[in-house]
Amino acid sequence: MGLRAPSTVSAGSSFSITTTGSGPATFYLLGPSHVVKQTIQLGQDLPISGSDVGASGSYQAVACDSVGCTSTAFYVLPSSPARLSFLVHPSRVPVSAGNAINATALVYDRFDNTVLAPTPVKFQFSSSGAAPYTRSLATARGIAWLQLGSSSKQGPLQVVASVGETAEPRVIQQVASEACGLRMQAASSSRSVTLQTDPIRDCSGNPVPDGTVVSFTMIDDAGRSTVDTPIKKGVARAQFAVSGRARISVACGVVLGNEISIGGEP
């Protein structure tokens, strides 16, 4: 009694195991995630369905009759690339940040086995107002990854990883960085002062997103007054009741803006 199997098989491919001997026997196919048991006739070729060898890895074929058992081992390799897992991190990134974006692609066959053979993965980057560009990398142990910096212009950056006909798109939001050159202007009436910043932009000229909080602080004879107000339509506005001389400052995050004095001070 004997068994002979090909040394390597592609995942999902049907093949045959040759048996020698005669009479009935019980056949076992032991795989990484699957076991098959069936009665066979020795001396005939035993067809193995592709669905029984979907998981890649080491397999053992065993045949037992009334006399004893015999076995053979073979290896199932991943089949051709068919699927991608693609992770792009982070989903939001400040503009002009070096090596801030990490794109990682894992290549699988149609049975979700990691394709370990070096496989070229194409990364395509495109954003509005800039020419798209492509980088191609070969996988190492099933993984292809790269790091890149964000551009100086805010907006969505689409990253598409593709292998053959399979493509996975992801979108990263490139957002404005810290405010730069923060300035405000004041319009005072007899009892109140209305403050409004100039359009708030980062150092690359991108508008800081609406909703970002800007803090106005006024110190006058009545004490300290503060208001945290979100940017709306590119500018932040606030109003204070004022008594006597007052000094007003503005800040956004860690960035300080100009100071204004009201009531005779220069």
Added chain:
Amino acid sequence: MRRSLPFVIALVTAALVAAGWWQAGGYRLRAERAAGTAEQAVRALMADIQAHNWSDAYASLDHANGLQESDFIREVAGADGSLRTYSVLQSFEVWPLHADANHSTQRVRMNWSSAVGSLDELRDLSVVRDGSVWRVLWAKPDFPNVPLQVLPVNYLRWDVVGHRSDDWGAGSVDSPRVRITSMNAVERPDRVLILGEIENEDTVPAYLNVNATLLKPDGSSLEEQDSFDAISHRLLPKEVSPYRIDFPGLRLSQLKSVRMDVRALLVPASADPVISVENQTIDKDALGRKILKGVLVNQSGQTANIAQVLAAFYDSSGKVIWVVDGYLDQALLPQAPVPFAVSIPDDVAARVQSYHVVVNHYTAPTA
């Protein structure tokens, strides 16, 4: 026997009713309503407020200042979905400050049981003699008279849309990036406090919670707490909130270190209303305690029903040495200033060089 049974039953019933009345405080209430003295007048008024007898309470007042019943009820019972509308007067203490034959000043400390916990209110009441009885002269509330105006409203808000995917890397959006900008462990006589500030450094709003784990010298965990309501949980981009975590019954000597943990979630949020904190000064209250007081002004066109003031105090090196919070029992109507005050321990007040006040608010959903 048959004739006396109804009398016995009536007698027992009357006795039980009387006992119930006594037990329920009816005797005390009656005594308090008999305003033979200035203190009794205040006690009677408080008893009526406690029982929500607004008409009786108003009727017992001196009306020389032209106080309207609706104004009195609005001040005492609250309005506009304010915290006071979810409060009841739990207890009160009255003590005299000044008295002569026809006029007295009584100080009353009211303890309100509210939706966010117990709130104290201290008020000096002027009481005047009116013939044989004393009547409280309730100060006319100074409700802001905001002129009719049209405020431009720009409802800036964020929504989270789409669905999450179980596929690895396919449906993920990063949590907001937040950072603890300062942390300080402070010992008080009865507790250890973890104080500091946290900033949303991202461009999207964050719902966050700060957790502190106290570690023993051997590295094991001693106790874990979160910031609960002493924090502004929802932070807009670049917004900073103080936080405070209390560990009652612990001493700093029991700790080796503190492990901080921040959990931030991406949530829908609105940028309105904008509330300014004006005229902030450190002063003393009527009891001589140090307080930070000021005025909140809702600069938006939307009523903020319940407001919470959070204040961080810094020493000369810029370190956060105290964080305190306090709720306002009045709603913040558009453009209407509402005063606030939070207390500061005397030993802390002596070291305070600067402070930062933020306002946390709850706005009831509108139909």
